[in-house]
Amino acid sequence: MPTTITQTPTDASAGSATEAAALGAATTIAARGVTKRYGSTRALTGVDLHVERGEILGLVGHNGAGKSTLMRILAGREQPDDGAVVARGTTSGRSWDAAAAAAAGVRMVYQELALCPDLTVAENAYLSDRRGGSPFGWSGRAERRIGEVLDTVFPGHGVAVVRRVGELTLAQRQMVEIARALCTERLGLLILDEPTESLGVDAADQLYAHLHRLTADGVSVLLISHRMAEIIAHSDRVAVMRDGAVAGVFAEADERSLLQAMGGDVHAPAAVEAEADARSAGEVVAAIRGDGIPFEVRAGEIVGLAGLAGQGQERMLGRLWAAGAFTRGVSAPRRRAYVPGDRQTSGILPLWSVAQNLTIAALRGISTAGVVDGRAKRALAARWIDALSIRGAAATPITALSGGNQQKVLVARAFATDAALVLLDDPFRGVDVATKSELYTLMKSEAAAGRAIVWYSTENAEMAHCDRVYVLRAGRIVSELAGDSNTEERIIADSFEEGTVR
Ligand SMILES: Nc1ncnc2c1ncn2[C@@H]1O[C@H](COP(=O)(O)OP(=O)(O)OP(=O)(O)O)[C@@H](O)[C@H]1O
Secondary structure (H helix, E strand, O other), rough: OOEEOOOOOOOOOOOOHHHHHHOOEEEEEEEEEOOOOOOOOOEEEEEEEEOOOOOOOEEOOOOOOOOOHHHHOOOOOOOOOOEEEEEEOOOOOOOOOHHHHOOOOOOEEEEOOOOOOOOOOOOOHHHHHHOOOOOOOHHHHHHHHHHHHHHHHHOOOOOOOOOHHEEEEEEEHHHHHHHHHHHOOOOEEEEEOOOOOOOOOHHHHHHHHHHHHHHHHOEEEEEEOHHHHHHHOOEEEEEEOOOOOEEEEEOOHHHHHHHHHHOOOOOHHHHHEEEEEEOOOEEEEEEEEOOOOOOEEEOOEEEEEEEEOOOOHHHHHHHHOOOOOOOOEEOOOOOOOEEEOOOHOOOOOOOOEEHHHHHHHHHHHHHHHOOEEEHHHHHHHHHHHHHOOOOOOOOHHHHOOHHHHHHHHHHHHOOOOOEEEEEEEEEOOOOOOHHHHHHHHHHHHHHHHOOEEEOOOOOOOOHHHHEEEEEEEEEEEEEEEEEHHHHHHHHHHHHHHOOOOO
């Protein structure tokens, strides 16, 4: 049986010397009675949570439960409306802001990468760590420092520190963001918001190995993730958030207890369940031919693209998306939809509402003589907000949604169209477990209705939902797996070794 340690509410007055002294000897940081509102949304309500020295504290919860908000407050980036943050070593009477958090060795790696794309890796590292020394030769020092951390944490990373960040893959950018945080001197608490969502399995393993080395040296880690297996395997304790509050803290977590505490209140339209398995492949909808194993996807099929991150899967999706009538070697239908991997730079339209973002690709289907039918547009948005349990009203600005809910809007945008081919670039990054399982069912239902779906995922386990899977290595398809051969083990083996067609 997992042990549930209910946090005891404590004095919530602002960070005073008495409070700091009241921290337990083994405590690095504590949130006390923290409450945060955004307009009428209560993001956090009286949250009490502490992180111990040298532990990995896992933090789970459905999309919109308040995890990122709490992290931003712990990192001093936002101020609570009520309650306080107390950290070891803080000066008495000092308010908890970004500077105080930095002085206490608190460092956060954000879900949305905060790197400047036009600067090099080393320049980005310098921006967040302008440590001493002469003004001359700063770039060489920054290159050496970030290069050493990358080599230590992610051996074989393939990142040239003099390259512009905009030229890196999403996985590489995530590695740089993590390495940049690890350059911090006197690191006390590292906060990681879904750090492995864009990393391949190999890099994720490297990261966890490093986190365990850090905690052995007394550093604390606060780890947010929707990947239950990772959280359970690597955390010393797991805290569950639900609707802006801590629903429980588990010293020995198992998946069932965590899911129960999270309360998975998501649902799919009834029709989806019934149609889910009634699929059969139709005619070829899209294909890529060249040397090596050809790619094709048929109507009614879900085809997976697997392999280590950055092996050409995104390029393949890009070729299918960009294909024109005269593109050599690639054929694709005219009606196609694309869920991009990097929602910040090529996905969401940040000045628009949820409904505008969701329906933008489907306007042709709800227009007459070029005039959009407003009522149909509202109905379409409402239908998908309900189907995907998007936590945010149609008129809400998209940027006010939590990361996972923004991602759901992008998935809904693609399926709200009449596209014959839907291209998905790691679409469920940051989406919570309960919603993911509803989305798998939705995809099967959409395929059963005749769509062709091409799906790249960094989570090999997800490929079990595909009819066929192509494994890519160094830009080429190295194997095609279906039926009994479509297993996680085979995908991993083919990702590293010479593969064959089966
Ligand atoms: N800047 C903001 N303006 C308005 N509402 C916000 C803002 N940031 C967060 N919220 C709201 O606060 C609530 C908590 O969001 P938060 O991002 O903390 O959730 P989360 O648990 O991190 O979700 P996810 O797993 O999707 O990242 C959500 O209802 C969200 O819409």
